[in-house]
Amino acid sequence: NMLQLVLKHNLNFLGFGICEGTLTCSTCHLILEKEVFQKLGPISEEELDILDLTCGVTATSRLACQLC
Ligand code: FES
Numbered sequence: 001n002m003l004q005l006v007l008k009h010n011l012n013f014l015g016f017g018i019c020e021g022t023l024t025c026s027t028c029h030l031i032l033e034k035e036v037f038q039k040l041g042p043i044s045e046e047e048l049d050i051l052d053l054t055c056g057v058t059a060t061s062r063l064a065c066q067l068c
Helices: 002-008 034-039 044-050
Strands: 029-031 061-063
Touching: 044 061
Parallel strands: none
Antiparallel strands: 029 061
16 A cells, blocks of 8 residues: 555655554545546445544545555
8 A cells, every 4th residue: 555655665754654554643635636536436434533633634535554
């Protein structure tokens, strides 16, 4: 998933993915283009719960650690 991609390549996003995909941090929040968002699978209840607590959420927000 995107979290693993960022970690594998040591990309420098401060704090990105700090919970390592356990859906407890939301530091992997992405705002996607509508076309990209529409191609993704459904959002789980757990991801929605974290997004509800995340600042700056939009209609096309997702958590990178949940994207394959
Ligand atoms: Fe923490 Fe995605 S890495 S919620």
